Amino acid sequence: MRKSAMFWVIATTMVLVILAIMAAMNFPFNWVFYLTVVGQLMVIYMVYRVLTDDYTTNKTFEDFYEDHSIEGD
Numbered sequence: 001m002r003k004s005a006m007f008w009v010i011a012t013t014m015v016l017v018i019l020a021i022m023a024a025m026n027f028p029f030n031w032v033f034y035l036t037v038v039g040q041l042m043v044i045y046m047v048y049r050v051l052t053d054d055y056t057t058n059k060t061f062e063d064f065y066e067d068h069s070i071e072g073d
Contacts, residue, residue, distance in 0.1 A: 002053055002054070004049065005050050005053040008042070008045065008046040009046055009050065012039065015035065015038065018035070019032065019035045019036060022035065
């Protein structure tokens with residue numbers, strides 16, 4: 001994943017964590033509402049950026065998890 005796509009993942013995560021904190025601390029409703037709308041728009045844009053990223057890999061499903069052997073233990 002390129003840096004521009006990763007930026008949107010991190011920024012969206014931070015906005016939504018701040019939103020959860022603001023809601024738990026009883027911030028004014030309009031602040032929480034508008035930040036929720038902004039967060040939802042950021043999620044949509046983040047998904048678009050991640051799905052249209054030109055990331056490629058040489059891994060296949062046969063690689064399974066590289067840290068865990070497929071053979072019985």
